[in-house]
Amino acid sequence: MALTVKPAVAGAAGIAVALAIWQAASSAHAAGGSLPAVATVATDLGGLLAEPDFWSAVGATVGIALLGLGASAAAGIVVGVLVGSFEPIRFATRAVLEFLKPIPPIVILPLVVLILGPTGQMSWFLVFLGCLLPIVMQTVDGVHSTDPVARDTARSYGMGSAEILARIVVPSSLPYIGTAMRVSAPAALIITVVAGLLGGGPGLGARLYLAQSGGDYPTLYALVIVLGVLGLMFQGATRFAERRLLHWHESYREVVHS
Amino acid sequence: MTSPHLATTPLEGSLGGEPQGQRPARLDVVHLAKSYGTGDGAKKVIEDLTFSVSAREIVCIVGPSGIGKTTLLKCLAGLQPTSGGRAAIDGREISGPPPEMALVFQDYSRSLMPWLTVRKNVVLPLRHLRLPKAELKARCDEALEAVGLAHAENQFPWQLSGGMQQRVAIARALAYRPEILIMDEPFASVDAQTRFDLEDLCLKIREGFGMTILVVTHDIDEAVYLADRVVVLGSKPARVLRIVDVELPSPRDQIGTRALPEFAAQRTDVLSLIKRPA
Ligand SMILES: Nc1ncnc2c1ncn2[C@@H]1O[C@H](COP(=O)(O)OP(=O)(O)OP(=O)(O)O)[C@@H](O)[C@H]1O
Ligand SMILES: [Mg+2]
Numbered sequence: 001m002a003l004t005v006k007p008a009v010a011g012a013a014g015i016a017v018a019l020a021i022w023q024a025a026s027s028a029h030a031a032g033g034s035l036p037a038v039a040t041v042a043t044d045l046g047g048l049l050a051e052p053d054f055w056s057a058v059g060a061t062v063g064i065a066l067l068g069l070g071a072s073a074a075a076g077i078v079v080g081v082l083v084g085s086f087e088p089i090r091f092a093t094r095a096v097l098e099f100l101k102p103i104p105p106i107v108i109l110p111l112v113v114l115i116l117g118p119t120g121q122m123s124w125f126l127v128f129l130g131c132l133l134p135i136v137m138q139t140v141d142g143v144h145s146t147d148p149v150a151r152d153t154a155r156s157y158g159m160g161s162a163e164i165l166a167r168i169v170v171p172s173s174l175p176y177i178g179t180a181m182r183v184s185a186p187a188a189l190i191i192t193v194v195a196g197l198l199g200g201g202p203g204l205g206a207r208l209y210l211a212q213s214g215g216d217y218p219t220l221y222a223l224v225i226v227l228g229v230l231g232l233m234f235q236g237a238t239r240f241a242e243r244r245l246l247h248w249h250e251s252y253r254e255v256v257h258s
Numbered sequence: 259m260t261s262p263h264l265a266t267t268p269l270e271g272s273l274g275g276e277p278q279g280q281r282p283a284r285l286d287v288v289h290l291a292k293s294y295g296t297g298d299g300a301k302k303v304i305e306d307l308t309f310s311v312s313a314r315e316i317v318c319i320v321g322p323s324g325i326g327k328t329t330l331l332k333c334l335a336g337l338q339p340t341s342g343g344r345a346a347i348d349g350r351e352i353s354g355p356p357p358e359m360a361l362v363f364q365d366y367s368r369s370l371m372p373w374l375t376v377r378k379n380v381v382l383p384l385r386h387l388r389l390p391k392a393e394l395k396a397r398c399d400e401a402l403e404a405v406g407l408a409h410a411e412n413q414f415p416w417q418l419s420g421g422m423q424q425r426v427a428i429a430r431a432l433a434y435r436p437e438i439l440i441m442d443e444p445f446a447s448v449d450a451q452t453r454f455d456l457e458d459l460c461l462k463i464r465e466g467f468g469m470t471i472l473v474v475t476h477d478i479d480e481a482v483y484l485a486d487r488v489v490v491l492g493s494k495p496a497r498v499l500r501i502v503d504v505e506l507p508s509p510r511d512q513i514g515t516r517a518l519p520e521f522a523a524q525r526t527d528v529l530s531l532i533k534r535p536a
Contacts, residue, residue, distance in 0.1 A: 147368050149363060149365045149368035149369050150368060150369060150371060152332075152337050152363070152369075153361075153363060153369040154382075154383070155337060155355050156335045156336075156337060156355050156359070156360070156361045157355070157360065157382075157383030157434060158355055158357045158383070158386065159383065159386055160386065163385070163386055167382065167385075168371070171371065171373045174373070248372045248373040248414055248416070249372070249373075253416060
């Protein structure tokens with residue numbers, strides 16, 4: 001008989017097994033007492049959820065991540081369209097961008113903290129910098145991938161270059177921009193937390209630092225779980241947005257029979 | 259399955275009656291030459307083409323694949339510079355895309371935007387004309403109706419068959435109301451019945467809008483049926499082998515005209531030009 005399992009059931013089973021392993025490891029003092037019991041962490045998590053301060057930290061983290069992401073998307077798309085539209089600029093910037101891209105934004109964290117201090121501004125600026133380059137580079141590729149026939153069509157109907165950029169080039173680049181956003185959204189969250197953890201910026205990163213310095217393992221784990229859930233939500237939201245905006249693209253097309 | 263036959267009633271109503279105040283335009287091609295690339299690597303595609311399309315005339319261009327028909331049309335549409343000679347509309351030299359011209363691309367599916375519905379694709383080139391909303395809608399309705407696609411206006415191009423996509427591209431050109439309509443193998447992927455309907459639509463557009471029409475086709479019967487004159491291209495690089503005046507009575511009719519002995523004579527004429535190496 002074929003085994004038919006609902007994905008949701010399988011997922012729940014997977015989580016249950018993971019929790020069981022966690023509990024077993026904790027009972028066996030596998031990590032030298034640094035791994036609290038599942039129930040302890042759950043209680044702590046419950047406590048956190050009832051705390052208004054916790055929620056303002058969540059708000060700060062999400063707000064900073066979204067602000068940085070939004071700013072880098074706006075700037076990255078504009079810069080990417082400009083760079084991609086002018087061949088000489090594209091060639092001139094290529095090498096520099098390729099060099100800068102693999103540098104993690106954390107490297108410049110000390111510098112940004114020196115300039116802006118341990119503030120929310122510092123955090124979102126770091127997010128902005130971290131997400132900017134991938135978005136710029138993907139947009140450049142997207143602009144370059146615009147079908148020349150589509151471009152010629154627009155030109156032959158007398159559409160001006162600004163209109164062609166807005167109505168042909170940017171939509172053509174959307175699949176590439178979508179990919180960049182899908183990668184950048186979780187990165188924005190991570191950078192925000194790291195900026196709090198290492199740079200003293202507000203939000204869950206700072207809470208994580210407090211829990212760490214106080215040796216408060218249950219809270220540490222509870223925060224990790226919260227961040228995991230937030231990461232999933234970020235990813236889900238970008239996937240949802242991508243599907244909505246790119247429903248016409250090959251990878252999302254549904255054959256509709258009318 | 260019956261093909262989605264093209265509506266005739268709206269045509270009678272809108273395209274049929276009085277010519278709508280369009281200024282008939284004339285197209286002149288004088289010693290046009292075109293090479294791709296420069297220097298030693300240059301590839302000469304068009305040697306020397308001279309012909310003209312009078313106002314309200316339908317001219318068909320026939321010639322073997324790869325001879326440079328699309329190349330010629332791109333030059334006429336101002337999308338690429340010529341390497342020699344000139345092309346002019348009513349005496350004004352073409353140096354960029356002329357506003358009074360519409361081009362239906364051979365690559366119809368790539369010329370439709372996949373993120374826009376059929377209707378929005380048709381409206382796309384009209385946006386910068388800043389027409390009143392009602393006129394925009396009227397033009398779009400009429401054009402879609404004319405190609406028999408009113409029912410598909412909210413679908414996306416990739417949900418349609420090749421022939422339907424081709425008709426969307428034609429509708430977009432009609433809605434633009436050009437003085438000169440240029441089409442690059444526009445009926446290549448439609449079934450025989452729709453093809454006849456579209457050919458007749460082409461004749462009706464000329465009557466209704468007073469358009470000047472230049473059509474590239476592989477199909478010699480089609481060229482003879484549609485055209486007032488057929489420009490036969492040949493040799494490499496391309497030259498005009500001959501310009502054949504089609505002398506068939508108007509109005510033309512798919513069954514009657516094609517049955518005429520003159521029709522057979524004309525198509526044999528053109529065919530022998532193409533078959534025989536120049
Ligand atoms: N952008 C280009 N650069 C270089 N060569 C080109 C370019 N476009 C077309 N050619 C060449 O020019 C020649 C004519 O091409 P063109 O597309 O105009 O032919 P065609 O008559 O339209 O053919 P078909 O009937 O198959 O559509 C071909 O040899 C082609 O390879
Ligand atoms: Mg061609």
